[in-house]
Amino acid sequence: MQDSTSAELDLTNWRKYRGRMGEDARATPVYKMKLTGPAPTSLSLYPQNLRSGDASIGQEILKGRWRIGRDVLDIQPGTPPWDVPGPSRHFADRLHRFHWLTHLHAVGPEGQRFARTMIADWVEEFGRWNGFVWRFPVVVDRVWNWLGGGPQMLDNLAPDSEVLETLLRQGRHIQHAATDCPDPSIVLRSLFVQLVLAFSADEGERRIAALEGQIQFALDDQILADGGHISRNPLFLLDILLDLQTIDDLYLRTGRPSLPFISKFVPRIAGMLKFLRMGDGGLPIMNGSSEGNRADIKNALFPYAGSRAFAFATKSGIQKIEAGETRLMLDAGYAPSPEYGAAAHAGCLAIELEDHGERIVTNCGSHPDIGPEWQAATRRTDGHSTLILAGEDASQFNLARSLGVEAPSGPSGVTAKRMEEDGTIMIDAQHGGWKASHGLVFRRRVFMEPDGKRFTGEDSLFRPISAGMAENTDAIPFNIRFHLHPGVTMTPEGEHLKIALPSGASWLFKTKHKRKTIERSVYLARGRVEKCWQLVLAGDADPNGDASMDSNVVKWAFVKNE
Incomplete structure (x- = not known):
């Protein structure tokens, strides 16, 4: 429960970081009448739930412990969590989406019975209307999760139950409200939900055909030629793949041929996710992504295990180096357009490094369960493994008026050249994020030895000849x-720093640069705020300098201990 000061701060953060998507839904009496209509006594078809739950989390819920991100609500077992004051608006937002149904389902019959009870209680409490819990993105997730619960959640209801009536009312709300949603990614998800509901509630062939056309149009807009999503968020891409596979399964079970656009996009998206998947089976921590659910990733990619992998994704702006058991990811892309930028990060030229699937260098990351103020903080350039100049972000954050939140743009002049010779791989990348403000371009060159046991980098700042000499010569x-990553430990070893991995393997971080420090950091990508460390190399660049000057270049290396 919050005191008045905490509640006021919570409301301020919610409005600041959630913008229009955080505003209560509004409905006139006439609009509420539009949501009424006939409801079936049962659903004719349920989607297969391709998202896996965690039975241990389900058991905690049965004991009365509801944990979302940093927040924990402890209540009497069997008590609906919305019957008591919650820790935050973000907690309530996640709670009313019903993602936790998968965890209860994983427990078995006891968890499924409790889930049915919670759905029925929710309908009694909120089924007619509530501005906060009937917000468009919340309803979209909730309807998908209810349907995904299957007959164990929605079949054999009491004769006077209003669950299916409420389900259909929410479906009509999604249909009407989609045209006013400023976030195309959420609109795409809503179309998936509407199509599944059209099958489940027997809404007819015309309705199904209309939704098929809308989905194809949206996918053409949002899926890039290399299979990435226009937001550049790997987690968004995983969700789209799982949703498309769910829909394809519905078509298979009803004796329909696969939709042409599913046959077109699913292999392309799967290829991109296969490229992105890290050695531990999770996702790279870039552009708002978390590590993801490894079981979901594995299952989604299983049909494509034999497909050919690729080494770089030009349209998505991501480079990868693999040598031996070492893997490097480098983000060399622009921020997406503002309507897709609500969760986008300013991490251009950030790297992620791993050995045998153990993450070493990463970014602070994000996770849907973590509060918006934390997610906003780690979007900034200093939350990434890259260079930051004068404490300023590499991308400019401006208000995206349609969304009501800040979205990054740029940086300008992003390029990445890849060279391979005798097994040695080099990437030469740069961006001009500070060219307009400080006249300097950031260049990052990274090299990987053929055996993957030495990874070398050179970071430099240079002033283009075309910019002329800077009048202000202050450094x-x-x-x-x-x-x-939180899983590693770090200790000094002579002039170097030793980084020990959970398996016992270790790496040395080497540099001749004198100004190096160890500072605290955080990691959000596993759904909680974890403390970890960061290495920081500090310097003062000459505004008229280049890589030939010691002040403007830093060389470093990660070398595996034998």
């Missing part, structure tokens, strides 16, 4: 940050 401070 410009910079920091190069390497955020380390």
Whole structure:
């Protein structure tokens, strides 16, 4: 429960970081009448739930412990969590989406019975209307999760039950409200939900055909030629793949041929996710993504295990180096357009490094369960393993008026060249994120030895000849940050730093740069705020300098201990 000061701060953060998507839904009496209509006594078809739950989380819920991100609500077992004051608006938002149904389902019959009870209680409490819990993105997720619960959740209801009536009312709300949603990613998800509901509630062939056309149009807009999503968020891409596979399964079970656009996009998206998947089976921590659910990723990609992998994704702006058991990911892309930028990050030229599937260098990351103020903080450039100049972000954050939140743009002049010779791979990348403000371009060159046991980098700042000489010759401070995964430990070893991995393997971080420090960092990508460390190399760049000057270049290396 919050005191008045905490509640006021919570409301301020919610409005600031959620914008239009956080505003209560509004409905006139006439609009509410539009949501009424006939409801079936049962559903004719249920989608297969392709998302896996965690039975241990389900058991905690049965004991009265509801944990979402940093927040924990402990209540009497069997008590609906919305009957008591919650820790935050974000907690309530996640709670009313019903993602936790998968965890209760994984428990078995006891969890499924409790889930049915919670759905029935929710309908009694909120089924007619509530501005906060009937917000468009919340309803979209909730309807999908209810349907995904299957007959164990929605069959054999009491004769006077209003569950199916409420389900259909929410479906009509999704249909009407989609045209006013400013976030195309959420609109796409809503179309998936509407199509599944059209099958389940026997809404007819015309309705199904209309939705098929809308989905194809949206996918053409949002899926890039290399299979990435226009937001550049790997987690969004995984969700789209799982939703499309769910829909394809519905078509198979009803004796229909696969939709042409599913046959077109699913292999392309799967290829991209296969490229993105890290050695531990999770996702890279870039552009708002978390590590993801490894079981879901594995299952989604299983049909494509034999497909050919690729080494770089030009349209998505992501480079990868693999040598031996070492893997590097480098983000070399622009921020998406503002309507897709609500969760986008300013991490251009950030790297992620792993050995045998153990993450070493990463970014602070994000996770849907973590509060919006934390997610906003880690979007900034200093939350990434890259260089930041004068404490300023590499991308500019501006208000996206349609969304009511800040979205990044740029940086300008992003390029990445890849060279391979005798097994050695080099990527030469740069961006001009500070060219307009400070006249300097950031260049990052990284090299991987053929056996993967040595990874070398050179970071430099240079002033283009076309910019002329800077009038202000004051040095410009910079920091190069390497955020380390919470699973590793770090100790000094002579002039170097030893990074020990959970398996017992270790790496040395080497540099001749004198100004190096160890600072605290955080990691959000596993759904909680974890403390970790970061290596920071500090310097002062000459505004008229280049890579030939010691002040403007820093060389470093990660070398595996034998």
